[in-house]
Amino acid sequence: MPVMLEVRNHVAYVTLNRPEAMNSLDPESIADLTEIWTRVRTDPDIRVAVLTGAGEKSFCTGTDMKKAPPPTECMAATYLRDGQPVLPQMKMWKPIIAAINGYAVGGGLEMALACDLRIASSNAKFGLTEVKVASLAGLNGTQALPRAVPQAVAMKMLLTGEMISAEEALRYGLVSDVVEPSGLADLARSYAEKIASAAPLSVQATKQAAVLGLDMPLEHGILYSHLLWGVLRDTEDRKEGFKAFGERRAPVFRGA
Ligand SMILES: CC(C)(COP(=O)(O)OP(=O)(O)OC[C@H]1O[C@@H](n2cnc3c(N)ncnc32)[C@H](O)[C@@H]1OP(=O)(O)O)[C@@H](O)C(=O)NCCC(=O)NCCSC(=O)/C(=C/c1ccccc1)CC(=O)O
Numbered sequence: 001m002p003v004m005l006e007v008r009n010h011v012a013y014v015t016l017n018r019p020e021a022m023n024s025l026d027p028e029s030i031a032d033l034t035e036i037w038t039r040v041r042t043d044p045d046i047r048v049a050v051l052t053g054a055g056e057k058s059f060c061t062g063t064d065m066k067k068a069p070p071p072t073e074c075m076a077a078t079y080l081r082d083g084q085p086v087l088p089q090m091k092m093w094k095p096i097i098a099a100i101n102g103y104a105v106g107g108g109l110e111m112a113l114a115c116d117l118r119i120a121s122s123n124a125k126f127g128l129t130e131v132k133v134a135s136l137a138g139l140n141g142t143q144a145l146p147r148a149v150p151q152a153v154a155m156k157m158l159l160t161g162e163m164i165s166a167e168e169a170l171r172y173g174l175v176s177d178v179v180e181p182s183g184l185a186d187l188a189r190s191y192a193e194k195i196a197s198a199a200p201l202s203v204q205a206t207k208q209a210a211v212l213g214l215d216m217p218l219e220h221g222i223l224y225s226h227l228l229w230g231v232l233r234d235t236e237d238r239k240e241g242f243k244a245f246g247e248r249r250a251p252v253f254r255g256a
Contacts, residue, residue, distance in 0.1 A: 003032035004054075005039070010196040011189070012040045012049040019055030024064040025107055030085055037089035040096075044255060047203065048195040050188045051115060052099040053108075056181050059098070059124065062106025065133065087139050090114045093204035095195055099188035100124045101181065105163070110139035113148060116207060117191060118174065120166045121181040126174060127163035147214075149174050199237040200255040205229075 004015040014036055016023035025033075040049045053059040071078070086107065090096060091114075098104075098115035105127045112118050112126075128137040128145060136142065137158065146154040149172040156162060166178045179187050195203055205228045213221030232238055237253045244251035 001032065002026065002029040003036060005036045007043075007046060009193060010045060010047040011192040012036075012043075012046045014040070014049055014051045016051075016053045016060050018064075019053070019057065021064060021066075022058035022061040022103060023053035023055070023108070024061045025086070026064040026067040027069060029064075033086060034089050037092070040094065041089075041092040046094065047200045047255075048094055048192045049096045050099055050192050051096055051111065052185070052188065053101050056101060056121070056123070058102040058108075059100045059104040060108030060111060061103050062108050062110070062130075063135075084139060086111065087114050093208050094200075095203060095207055097188055097191055097195075099184050100126075100175065101184055103127075103163075105129055106135075106137065106141075107139055110137060110141045110144070113140055113144035117176060119177040119179070119184065119187055119191070120169060120175045121184045122166050122178050123181055124166040124169065124175075124178075125163045126157075126166075126169050127161060128158055129161040129163070131159065132161040197253075199235075199241060199251075199253040201235055201237060202232055205232055 002016070002018055004017050006013045016029060018024065018026070018029065040046050087110070090111070095117065096115040097117040097119065098112040100112055100118060100120040102121065102123060103125050104112045105125070106129055109126055109128055128141045130137045130141070137145070142158060145158060153172050157164065164172070166175070169175045170178045177187060209221070209225040209228050213225065216224065236256045240253060241251050
């Protein structure tokens with residue numbers, strides 16, 4: 001399988017599984033990802049996802065440039081019927097953690113930018129190298145990178161195609177943690193299980209408030225988040241959370 005899915009303890013582990021091609025995205029991987037993200041978004045048993053690459057060299061190097069098929073129709077037809085590939089399926093209120101285990105290049109970095117948490121192994125490298133192959137970081141890179149790191153750094157990366165190291169990515173805030181390669185999967189699992197043990201509706205509403213709030217004036221964002229708090233106020237899980245606290249026991253959340 002070009003992409004593997006395993007669900008354990010409410011966590012979906014999504015692994016790009018073409019290490020021999022640096023986990024680049026061929027048409028089969030894109031088809032698998034479309035199906036898998038739909039499952040992650042809709043399966044009530046799944047509360048959070050971890051996206052990573054097989055092996056220790058590469059998270060994902062973007063489009064498989066050796067297998068990209070020539071277009072069979074004009075771009076207008078594709079764009080107006082299907083929209084963008086890959087990223088729209090990742091749009092969901094369940095959190096996604098990128099566990100970046102090596103190169104995150106081109107569309108690979110763009111997928112990582114579409115995730116909510118980014119953690120990396122110390123050998124990871126990050127680049128939007130599309131200008132070097134006569135293309136453009138057209139998934140979200142030209143928009144998301146300048147919002148994720150200082151603009152001067154983003155412009156250098158976008159215009160020169162130069163890669164940065166894990167240490168630089170940590171310094172610029174592109175990732176929150178850098179660990180030895182052998183510790184990456186455990187760290188991803190530990191964050192994912194923490195998120196999965198929290199109340200699912202609360203986690204999703206929190207992501208929605210933070211993500212949508214970024215594009216709102218502050219006062220609107222604050223008011224919107226208060227409405228979301230109100231949406232959660234009457235949930236069974238909030239009652240359970242407060243009750244469990246009083247009874248000094250772990251809460252049992254049901255997403256209701
Ligand atoms: C990452 C590298 C610098 C690593 O170099 P290294 O020397 O360590 O390893 P290699 O020998 O180069 O790689 C091993 C093996 O893997 C194959 N490989 C690696 N990456 C790709 C790839 N992206 N496509 C196909 N094959 C790949 C490599 O050929 C080797 O195979 P072998 O010879 O052993 O058979 C280095 O690999 C590197 O620079 N890779 C390319 C990175 C890159 O340029 N990525 C950008 C691709 S373009 C893109 O992602 C786009 C996304 C997009 C935008 C908008 C809408 C949809 C998608 C743009 C686009 O598609 O136009």
